[in-house]
């Protein structure tokens with residue numbers, strides 16, 4: 001299967017329970033969810049005029065709407081050139097695509113896999129893929145967070161700035177009908193002071209975790 005790849009690069013995971021793990025990020029192009037605070041708006045559309053060669057999406061750090069059509073075999077070939085053994089498939093919205101073939105092949109070369117999704121599209125991955133759902137409620141695109149995505153989640157990483165965001169999260173947790181072990185992480189939106197204070201208070205009250213996007217504090221990708 002081919003995937004529209006916006007960029008592939010190696011860094012550390014900066015968010016959620018996997019914070020600090022050396023990771024290869026594969027960012028897929030395309031997302032119709034429409035979050036107003038999205039920091040990857042350049043990934044929203046997949047336009048023919050921005051299709052480029054593989055070499056132009058590897059180790060690029062500029063925020064570009066370029067993308068390359070890469071097969072899972074080609075992605076495996078690229079991944080093997082790096083040191084990290086943990087692969088994070090992000091976006092955009094990676095669950096626009098069936099990720100089963102890619103995640104299965106990555107497992108086959110000894111890599112662990114993680115996806116980061118809004119939970120608004122059906123999740124299709126290898127069984128052992130670690131699933132981070134960062135649920136997006138009431139966004140412009142009009143998509144609903146799927147119960148199946150909440151049930152499949154290994155962690156729910158919720159961006160918050162206001163009490164309303166916490167109420168939204170609690171409603172989503174009630175929607176879940178699985179007893180799978182799952183961790184809730186609260187992530188303050190845009191490192192704002194009030195959002196961070198609210199996240200800390202709420203994490204302590206509910207025994208949830210704080211996710212602080214350490215890559216932004218360290219000024220790395």
Ligand code: SF4
Nearest residue numbers: 031033034035038092
């Ligand atoms: S789901 Fe993610 S990529 Fe899509 S608009 Fe929201 S924050 Fe941006």
